[in-house]
Structures are given as structure tokens and as C-alpha cells.
Amino acid sequence: MRKLYALLLLSLASQWALAEPVTIEHKGLVLNASLETADETWQQKPVILMTHGTLAHGQMEIMATLQELFSERGYSSLSISLSLGLSERTGMYDCPVPHNHKHTDAIEEIGLWQQWLTGQGVDSIILLGHSRGGNQTAWYASELKEGSPVKGTVLIAPASNGFDYLAADYKKCYEVDLAPLVEKANKLVADGKGDTMMENVDFIYCQKTSATAASFANYYADDPRMETTYILKEFSQPVMVFAGSEDTVVVNLEEKIEALGEKENIQMSVIDGADHFFRDLYAEDLADETVEFIESL
Missing domain, CATH: 1.10.10 (Arc Repressor Mutant, subunit A)
Known part of the structure; x- marks a missing residue:
């Protein structure tokens, strides 16, 4: 686990400054997100609501890179930074800071940002989550009611360990x-x-x-919902799951998805050569296949 945290820190080497900062207030905390709009009519197309992995933030390398790539392909995105119990949190969580946050806090915060997008006039939303954020995104999506503006879910190397x-x-x-x-x-x-x-x-x-x-x-x-594939057993909405062939953090994901049996709503793609963070050209593959998924809905 410490090795993964070191990799997360290294992923900050590439920084993007193209997204517009957005804030909302919740339970006395200021929550941060970065909005990247493709054009002035951005609300008229599906907007991608993105959630990062463990103790990370919305402008870590994979998130910022995907935002730029989505914009190049004509899609806007909102990449959120989970508060993790801190107001106006930016950057990686500093380990010595006492931890007063929960895995399940993300489910409520994703919902708040979905409401914010709806308030901006967006009526079609695609959820996207990476690593732990993938599990939290799937958990949130599994509880959506009929009539939700969420049209599909993209899970990138979602945490799936019991x-x-x-x-x-x-x-x-x-x-x-x-x-x-x-x-x-x-x-x-x-x-x-x-x-x-x-x-x-x-x-x-x-x-x-x-x-x-x-x-x-x-x-x-010891909650089965901590394992993303458990959630997907009863998942009914369209979902795209990505795995990296060289991922040593989330392992055996392809086999776990296959074990669910034939489910027409689930698509699976293994990016050959990609590790847990899908850097460089692997991010291009993610963006291309995500857009294909969105346009198939």
C-alpha cells in the first residue's frame, strides 16, 4: 500500500491548469472541483463527473489528463476533489493530519456535485471513477432512482477487494x-x-x-459493497469497466467481471500495457473508448 501512495505522489509531476475551479459548501466544509468545458454550449452534451482514487485529488495526473483529452473530443467534465473531512482541500492528503473521513462520505459528495451540474442546466451525466473512486462511483450509481440524469458509468481499475x-x-x-x-x-x-x-x-x-x-x-x-464486482451483480444501467494489463494494484479484475456471467449492460476493456494510472498513450486509449461508450448510449 505504501508503494501505491508513493506512485500517487509521483503522478503529480504533470500538472494542468486549464480547468476552472468550482466550489460548493457542505456541512461547514468548502468542496472543490475543476470544471473543463469543451465549448460555450457544454451543458447540451453529456458531462462527465469524475472521482479520483484513495487520498488523492481531482487534479492528479490521470484526472487532469483525462479532462483535457475529453475536452479535445468535445466533452466537458467536472473532476471533483473529495473533502476527506477537510475544507478547501487541495493536493494529496497529508498522512500526519488526523483522519476524520469515511469511504462512504464520497457517495454523498458525488451526489452533491451531480445536483450542482443539474443546477447548471445539464440533463445528461456520465459518472467516472478511478481506483477507490471507481468503487465509490459504482456504489453511488447503484442507489440512483429512476429518472436520474445519469446515463452511464465508467469505472477505471475500480477497487474490488474484499x-x-x-x-x-x-x-x-x-x-x-x-x-x-x-x-x-x-x-x-x-x-x-x-x-x-x-x-x-x-x-x-x-x-x-x-x-x-x-x-x-x-x-x-466487512461490507460486500466494498468490492465493486459485488455491486455490479445487480447493476442495471450501462457501465464500462477498464483494466490495465500491468496493474499490480487492482488485480484479476477481468476474471472477476467474467465471473458475473453474461450481463448485456457491462462492457469490459483491458488496456494492454497500462498500469494502474494509465499514463501517456494509455490515457488516450481510455478517452477514445470512453467517448465511444458515451456515444453508444
Whole structure:
């Protein structure tokens, strides 16, 4: 996990400054996003609502690159930065900062940005999520009601690992058993003490940090919806899933999608040679195939 966080930091090397910053307020926090419009009539075509991966932000390399590529192809996009419990958050989350956020917070925040787009006159939205953001995007999409402006969902290397995998990975990375920590966090939450800080704890990619019991319990919940392929079992709307053939972070995704059986609403594309971040020409492939998917709806 620490290796992935280092890769996320490296991905900041390429910066784009073409998108217009947008903010909204929620529960005393200012939420950030970057709006890139293809032209002055941008509301008249589907707009892509994009969610980044773990502890990252809306202008990390893959997000900013895709925004530019979509604009070149005539499509506008809104790339959001999840608050992760912080107001006006920019850049990668700083590990020493105490963690008071949840995996499931994203579901509400994606909804707020969808409402913002609707308020701008957009009546056709495509959801897109990368890595953990892919799982959060699928989770959000699975709860949409009939009549939603969301017309399709694009999942790029969506997180799809259950609790057993997380526990094994936690043990491998930190040489600590995860289950007793989750049990402690769950008890604190059950006792109404979810705001209690668990100090000197390894959390996601952050070594020896602090996190509230509620945060720890939520990110490491033994909930089948943490596995994206579980969500897709009952998914009815059109969805495009991308995997990288050289991805060492989200592994065996193609096999997991195939195990769902014949589902006409799910398309799968494996980008040969791409790793978890789909850099350079692999991003071009993502953009091309995403636009093909949108125009097929």
C-alpha cells in the first residue's frame, strides 16, 4: 500500500491548469472541483463527473489528463476533489493530519456535485471513477432512482477487494493483524465513541498516523459493497469497466467481471500495457473508448 501512495505522489509531476475551479459548501466544509468545458454550449452534451482514487485529488495526473483529452473530443467534465473531512482541500492528503473521513462520505459528495451540474442546466451525466473512486462511483450509481440524469458509468481499475484481501495486505504491509483493530473501532462506534482518535495506527497508505474509530471502522468494514464486482451483480444501467494489463494494484479484475456471467449492460476493456494510472498513450486509449461508450448510449 505504501508503494501505491508513493506512485500517487509521483503522478503529480504533470500538472494542468486549464480547468476552472468550482466550489460548493457542505456541512461547514468548502468542496472543490475543476470544471473543463469543451465549448460555450457544454451543458447540451453529456458531462462527465469524475472521482479520483484513495487520498488523492481531482487534479492528479490521470484526472487532469483525462479532462483535457475529453475536452479535445468535445466533452466537458467536472473532476471533483473529495473533502476527506477537510475544507478547501487541495493536493494529496497529508498522512500526519488526523483522519476524520469515511469511504462512504464520497457517495454523498458525488451526489452533491451531480445536483450542482443539474443546477447548471445539464440533463445528461456520465459518472467516472478511478481506483477507490471507481468503487465509490459504482456504489453511488447503484442507489440512483429512476429518472436520474445519469446515463452511464465508467469505472477505471475500480477497487474490488474484499475484507480478507485487505486483512492479508494490511498484515503484509504493516506486520499487524487488522481484525483486532477493526473490532476495537467497531466497539467504540457501537458505544457512541466514534469520534475517539485511534493513535499511532496504520491507516490506508499512512503509517503510524491517527484516525477516528468511525473512520477506521468504515474504511475497513466487512461490507460486500466494498468490492465493486459485488455491486455490479445487480447493476442495471450501462457501465464500462477498464483494466490495465500491468496493474499490480487492482488485480484479476477481468476474471472477476467474467465471473458475473453474461450481463448485456457491462462492457469490459483491458488496456494492454497500462498500469494502474494509465499514463501517456494509455490515457488516450481510455478517452477514445470512453467517448465511444458515451456515444453508444
